[in-house]
Amino acid sequence: MYCYxxxxxxxxxxxxxxxxxxxxxxxxxxxxxxxxxTVNRSMNVDFSTQLQQxxxxxxxxxxxxxxxxxxxxxxxxxxxIGALQPKRVAFLLTPETHDFLEKVAAKLDREPDPTWIKRxxxxxxxxxxxxxxxxxxxxxxxxxxxxxxVDLTAGTKPMTVGLAKAAYVxxxxxxxxxxxxxxxxxxxxxxxxxxxPDPYEVFGDLEAAQARRLFNAHDYVNSERIYRDLAQRxxxxxxxxxxxxxxxRFCAFWPGMVSCATWENIHISN
Numbered sequence: 001m002y003c004y005x006x007x008x009x010x011x012x013x014x015x016x017x018x019x020x021x022x023x024x025x026x027x028x029x030x031x032x033x034x035x036x037x038t039v040n041r042s043m044n045v046d047f048s049t050q051l052q053q054x055x056x057x058x059x060x061x062x063x064x065x066x067x068x069x070x071x072x073x074x075x076x077x078x079x080x081i082g083a084l085q086p087k088r089v090a091f092l093l094t095p096e097t098h099d100f101l102e103k104v105a106a107k108l109d110r111e112p113d114p115t116w117i118k119r120x121x122x123x124x125x126x127x128x129x130x131x132x133x134x135x136x137x138x139x140x141x142x143x144x145x146x147x148x149x150v151d152l153t154a155g156t157k158p159m160t161v162g163l164a165k166a167a168y169v170x171x172x173x174x175x176x177x178x179x180x181x182x183x184x185x186x187x188x189x190x191x192x193x194x195x196x197p198d199p200y201e202v203f204g205d206l207e208a209a210q211a212r213r214l215f216n217a218h219d220y221v222n223s224e225r226i227y228r229d230l231a232q233r234x235x236x237x238x239x240x241x242x243x244x245x246x247x248x249r250f251c252a253f254w255p256g257m258v259s260c261a262t263w264e265n266i267h268i269s270n
Contacts, residue, residue: 044188045188045189047075047078047107049188049189050075050188050189050191051078051079051082051083051108054079054082054083054191055082055083057191057192057193058084058193061083061084061193063080063084063085063086064143064147064148065086065088065089065147065149066080066081066084066086066088066089066090066148066149066150066151067089067090067091067133067136067148067150067151068080068089068090068091068092068151068154069091069092069151069152069153069154069155069156069159069160069163070092070093070094070100070154070155071097071154072097073153074100074103074104074106074107075107075186075191076151076153076154076191077100077104077151077154078104078108079177079191080151080175080177080193081104081108082107082108084149088115088117088140089115089116089117090116090118090136090139091116091117091118091119092121092123092129092132092133092155092163093118093119093120093121094121094122095122098118098120101116101118117136119132119135119136123155123156123158123159124158125158126158126162126165127162128162129158129159129162129163129166133163133166137170145170145171145172148172149173149174149175150163150164150167150173150174150175151174151176151177152174152176152196153177173195174195174196175193175195176194176196177191177192178191178192178193178194179191179192198233198234204233204234207226207229207230208226208227208230211227211230214226
């Protein structure tokens with residue numbers, strides 16, 4: 001049930017300016033005010049409700065380790081920590097966001113975990129992002145790279161660019177939160193977890209062509225490396241795993257034992 005109320009525009013300016021948005025009620029009321037402001041009451045969703053809705057969308061998915069870029073968006077970080085329940089968390093913060101951990105923890109009605117890593121720096125260039133990210137990964141050296149997720153939702157431009165490029169090179173997982181917007185504001189409860197597709201899913205054929213050229217030029221080590229990456233990273237596998245036969249490894253270590261006639265027989269053409 002909805003109630004739509006319009007106030008008379010002939011009201012005095014004093015009355016217009018003094019009118020305030022009423023509290024929550026059970027009707028999801030929309031009200032249009034004389035100053036032209038339309039307020040959707042669904043915007044008044046408390047954080048606990050947002051977290052519950054986000055958890056339902058995420059399902060049973062959890063994270064071992066999560067790296068977050070500090071910003072003014074405490075809700076984003078709190079949603080990810082609250083839903084994914086990572087065992088390890090690292091924050092890349094600027095001096096202006098040094099208290100970000102406390103704000104995120106407050107959203108979750110808890111104290112900051114003493115194991116959370118906080119790296120504070122002036123992220124004015126991408127190289128600084130690389131250095132701080134490296135420090136975190138070195139501290140988590142006991143983890144496999146694919147156990148680490150990097151959030152790309154927030155942060156400065158150098159932070160986002162640096163984290164995305166580093167994650168691709170290092171084989172880290174990447175995620176971000178997508179939301180609906182009204183009047184340039186996030187609609188609470190609309191947040192969704194997104195896994196960006198691996199670029200190899202689009203550019204895999206170009207990499208495979210490079211691997212073929214390397215193989216036919218007798219560079220078996222690098223050819224195998226590319227095919228192995230493709231086999232692991234392209235979800236719709238196009239038979240790349242079949243192009244890393246034992247023969248490639250044999251040729252890489254004992255090329256002198258293979259005759260010129262054999263080269264012609266094993267050239268990769270597909």
